[in-house]
Amino acid sequence: MTLDITTLRVAFGAVAVTLFVLFYTVSFRQTRSAYSAWWCAAIAFFFTGSTGYLLDGTVHQVWANPLSNTLLVMGTVSVWAGARTLRTSKPAWLQLSAAPLLTLLASVVDPPATNTWSGGPVFLGMMSLTIGLASWELWRLPSSYSRVEAPLAVASALVSVLYFVRCIAFIAEGQNGYVFTTYVGSGVTTLITLVLLVVVSFSAAALSAEQIATDLRARADRDALTGLLNRSGFLDLAALHTDRLARAGRPGALILADLDFFKAVNDTYGHAAGDAVLRAFAEASTETVRSTDLVGRYGGEEFIFLLPGASAARSEDIARDVSMALQGRRAPDGFDMPTVSYGIAALDALDYDLDATIAAADQALYAAKASGRDKAVRAIRPAGTTGGSSAEPPHGSVRTP
CATH class of the missing domain: 3.30.70.270 (Reverse transcriptase/Diguanylate cyclase domain)
Structure with a gap:
């Protein structure tokens, strides 16, 4: 049986829902860490964004396609924000909203009613940039963390490179170009992202637990009244x-x-x-x-x-x-x-x-x-x-x- 893009997106949505339920109940509800909260948000954005593409080819494409592009970018921004909470703090709201807003604007002005790739170059570029920033933040984690973040950092880097290649191919050949459709088309990307999402979720759960352990160690070394070292x-x-x-x-x-x-x-x-x-x-x-x-x-x-x-x-x-x-x-x-x-x-x-x-x-x-x-x-x-x-x-x- 040939898996077309619609089947892959349905499968991606089903896996995302399963991971969200598992991650929320097993990780977030137990740790309440900032990282696990951002990771839950990322999975939710990935699910809703991927689901929106199922409306392509219908009268709802005019709003569903730009919204899906924006939600997927919000998902990668959430991964980046979560990674920052492990090292310093989350980005400012302006930083968090810049990439989704640019994606939304580009998708709206590039007639989404007739173009399923409305705002394509900006969407692909923002996906590559934000997930690349997440990978960079993970590599810069302090030595107090074990190396459980390595699989997540590598997976994020691979996805960033994949979207960068897609962006270059899209700009060079267009959405119907041979390289773009054959090697980095939506079907290939969805399948790769699906596999990586499952793999990195285990690292994400471990990082969430480590964030709590690191916070507890920091609190144990601090005087509650003055905030100084005890x-x-x-x-x-x-x-x-x-x-x-x-x-x-x-x-x-x-x-x-x-x-x-x-x-x-x-x-x-x-x-x-x-x-x-x-x-x-x-x-x-x-x-x-x-x-x-x-x-x-x-x-x-x-x-x-x-x-x-x-x-x-x-x-x-x-x-x-x-x-x-x-x-x-x-x-x-x-x-x-x-x-x-x-x-x-x-x-x-x-x-x-x-x-x-x-x-x-x-x-x-x-x-x-x-x-x-x-x-x-x-x-x-x-x-x-x-x-x-x-x-x-x-x-x-x-x-x-």
């Missing part, structure tokens, strides 16, 4: 950064910061005000440090910084800038933001031991508190020793002008 998350990343500094022989600095008289804020203005102060300090810190620096909430009102490549003097400047940024924020109920005390310890050739450096910074912080607060104190480590430290006299106040 203690364990900071220490894990700081250990990696310290190892890199040691291998490269580069210096660094570690700062422990403690909000002065923070208990008085909670006792006087309530815990909601205290929480607002902690968030304000977190914001002041992240706005001040570089993107390569680490900032974490060490516990309670105590915070910790790791500054790769920074000297002790530069660390004092950063502490002063953080305090100034904090004082520039409005506190709830109009009270003054608390001052901050800092203990600074160097990471250098004398000692790259993270635990010892934290202990040294803690002793320096204690000295800053004992000598009047609202200042930064550097730790001094005896030469040739590891772990032992003392504190220099305060190197000036970090009070804001």
